[in-house]
Amino acid sequence: xxxxxxxxxxxxxxxxxxxxxxxxxxxxxxxxxxxxxxxxxxxxxxxxxxxxxxxxxxxxxxxxxxxxxxxxxxxxxxxxxxxxxxxxxxxxxxxxxxxxxxxxxxxxxxxxxxxxxxxxxxxxxxxxxxxxxxxxxxxxxxxxxxxxxxxxxxxxxxxxxxxxxxxxxxxxxxxxxxxxxxxxxxxxxxxxxxxxxxxxxxxxxxxxxxxxxxxxxxxxxxxxxxxxxxxxxxxxxxxxxxxxxxxxxxxxxxxxxxxxxxxxxxxxx
Amino acid sequence: xxxxxxxxxxxxxxxxxxxxxxxxxxxxxxxxxxxxxxxxxxxxxxxxxxxxxxxxxxxxxxxxxxxxxxxxxxxxxxxxxxxxxxxxxxxxxxxxxxxxxxxxxxxxxxxxxxxxxxxxxxxxxxxxxxxxxxxxxxxxxxxxxxxxxxxxxxxxxxxxxxxxxxxxxxxxxxxxxxxxxxxxxxxxxxxxxxxxxxxxxxxxxxxxxxxxxxxxxxxxxxxxxxxx
Numbered sequence: 001x002x003x004x005x006x007x008x009x010x011x012x013x014x015x016x017x018x019x020x021x022x023x024x025x026x027x028x029x030x031x032x033x034x035x036x037x038x039x040x041x042x043x044x045x046x047x048x049x050x051x052x053x054x055x056x057x058x059x060x061x062x063x064x065x066x067x068x069x070x071x072x073x074x075x076x077x078x079x080x081x082x083x084x085x086x087x088x089x090x091x092x093x094x095x096x097x098x099x100x101x102x103x104x105x106x107x108x109x110x111x112x113x114x115x116x117x118x119x120x121x122x123x124x125x126x127x128x129x130x131x132x133x134x135x136x137x138x139x140x141x142x143x144x145x146x147x148x149x150x151x152x153x154x155x156x157x158x159x160x161x162x163x164x165x166x167x168x169x170x171x172x173x174x175x176x177x178x179x180x181x182x183x184x185x186x187x188x189x190x191x192x193x194x195x196x197x198x199x200x201x202x203x204x205x206x207x208x209x210x211x212x213x214x215x216x217x218x219x220x221x222x223x224x225x226x227x228x229x230x231x232x233x234x235x236x237x238x239x240x241x242x243x244x245x246x247x248x249x250x251x252x253x254x255x256x257x258x259x260x261x262x263x264x265x266x267x268x269x
Numbered sequence: 270x271x272x273x274x275x276x277x278x279x280x281x282x283x284x285x286x287x288x289x290x291x292x293x294x295x296x297x298x299x300x301x302x303x304x305x306x307x308x309x310x311x312x313x314x315x316x317x318x319x320x321x322x323x324x325x326x327x328x329x330x331x332x333x334x335x336x337x338x339x340x341x342x343x344x345x346x347x348x349x350x351x352x353x354x355x356x357x358x359x360x361x362x363x364x365x366x367x368x369x370x371x372x373x374x375x376x377x378x379x380x381x382x383x384x385x386x387x388x389x390x391x392x393x394x395x396x397x398x399x400x401x402x403x404x405x406x407x408x409x410x411x412x413x414x415x416x417x418x419x420x421x422x423x424x425x426x427x428x429x430x431x432x433x434x435x436x437x438x439x440x441x442x443x444x445x446x447x448x449x450x451x452x453x454x455x456x457x458x459x460x461x462x463x464x465x466x467x468x469x470x471x472x473x474x475x476x477x478x479x480x481x482x483x484x485x486x487x488x489x490x491x492x493x494x495x496x497x
Contacts, residue, residue, distance in 0.1 A: 003303075004303055004304055006303075007299070007300040007301075007303035007304050008300070008304060010296065010300050011285060011297060011300040011301065011304070012469075013465055013469045014289060014290055014293050014296065014297055014300075014463070014465070014469070015285065015288055016288060016290075016471050016473060017469055017470070017471055018471075018473075019288070023285070023288075026281045026284065026285070027281075027304070029273045029277070029278075029281060030273070030278055030281050030282070030304050030305065031304050032273075185458070185474060185475050185476025185477060186474065186475045186476070187472070187473075187474045188471075188472070188473045188474070189470075189471070189472045189473075190470070190471060191464075191468055191469050191470030191471055192468050192469055192470075193467060193468035193470070194467055194468055195467065231464060231468075231470055232470055235434070235464055235470075236462045236464065236470065236472045239427065239434055239436040239462045239464070240436065240438070240460055240462060240472070242402075242403070242427050242436070243401070243403065243404075243425045243426070243427055243436050243437070243438040243460070244400055244401050244404070244425060244438050
């Protein structure tokens with residue numbers, strides 16, 4: 001019996017990333033039974049909502065959703081209101097509030113804009129958290145025809161044991177860029193990269209969970225950003241070049257022959 | 270969420286199939302089949318969808334001797350495609366994606382445009398071989414009113430599933446002219462690249478170009494078009 005979830009995930013890996021939302025909606029129409037699984041397994045660009053009480057924006061994802069309502073990290077309340085929506089324990093909520101403030105500063109420093117949100121939930125004796133960051137840019141009005149979106153989704157599982165904790169981080173960055181110029185026509189470059197890492201660190205007054213997690217995420221984002229550059233721009237350029245040589249095959253052959261000649265004359269010295 | 274009708278399901282399934290990245294069509298077919306409540310649902314529309322995908326993507330297929338193109342511009346019937354260069358019409362099975370036979374051309378090429386088409390074909394093939402190491406080109410002809418129309422297609426694809434990437438470049442150029450008159454050139458270039466190791470990155474580009482070059486006798490016209 002073919003595993004339908006596997007088929008669905010494989011399909012989403014092949015569809016154009018810039019159409020994720022439409023494709024996911026169509027997929028759910030096709031297999032309504034998989035709805036919950038798909039929503040939690042497929043990364044979608046994050047949506048923004050405004051907390052009218054706190055006058056601040058927050059990000060929507062599966063981890064702060066209960067039914068059709070979403071919980072704001074600033075006021076801990078659900079919108080639309082729910083009498084018994086899931087909330088983190090009091091101790092965890094304290095950590096959540098602090099994490100939101102810390103990552104707000106992180107976001108400002110690294111992104112100079114955008115929206116960030118942190119949500120936590122209890123797991124038996126341990127807990128997990130998701131750190132979300134979203135930034136969009138639309139320069140079409142300024143005469144630079146470029147639209148871009150960056151979405152970071154970092155899910156970290158924490159296992160306490162004595163004075164230390166084991167952290168498991170799964171990070172996904174989704175980047176989408178669209179431009180339209182006379183030179184290059186319509187170019188749409190989009191996609192996502194996922195990476196995982198684990199670490200065990202000491203937990204103390206000087207090294208609370210937040211700084212351990214924060215350091216892991218910072219390192220991860222730097223690595224991802226570098227991979228993005230290499231893969232999005234470097235690798236796709238290489239592949240495009242493979243399809244059509246910029247300089248022509250004969251020129252390339254000449255260059256290769258020259259390289260071989262130089263190589264063999266150097267070796268024969 | 271309302272119930273989706275069977276018709277809508279078939280539509281959604283076919284849309285997924287048509288959006289497949291180069292070289293991954295069969296994988297998408299398997300996925301879509303696994304997701305449908307009844308995988309025979311798309312069997313009726315399969316020939317149409319497969320044909321649409323193969324011709325729009327301009328599949329390069331091997332006919333036993335060389336690579337030829339399956340494209341709308343060379344479509345003689347649902348399963349037959351023109352290869353002007355070899356003077357053959359080959360039959361193509363869209364579902365198995367294989368050439369199943371061939372016969373000589375009989376009347377599919379317009380006699381008046383032929384000298385131009387064949388000169389352009391020679392020049393164009395040289396150009397294509399130079400710049401598109403994995404590409405295949407084809408040049409077709411037709412008439413629009415009193416204008417001659419020569420359509421040049423290039424399809425170049427590279428599949429590397431072991432390294433998780435695939436790509437395809439498609440160019441379609443149309444030259445419209447009257448014999449010995451000015452040639453109006455219009456082209457559309459499309460690039461799709463898909464890289465999917467630990468993620469899903471896709472580049473989709475579409476660019477249009479136009480130019481106008483001098484006409485003349487078939488040889489001169491051909492030379493000018495390729496330079497343009």
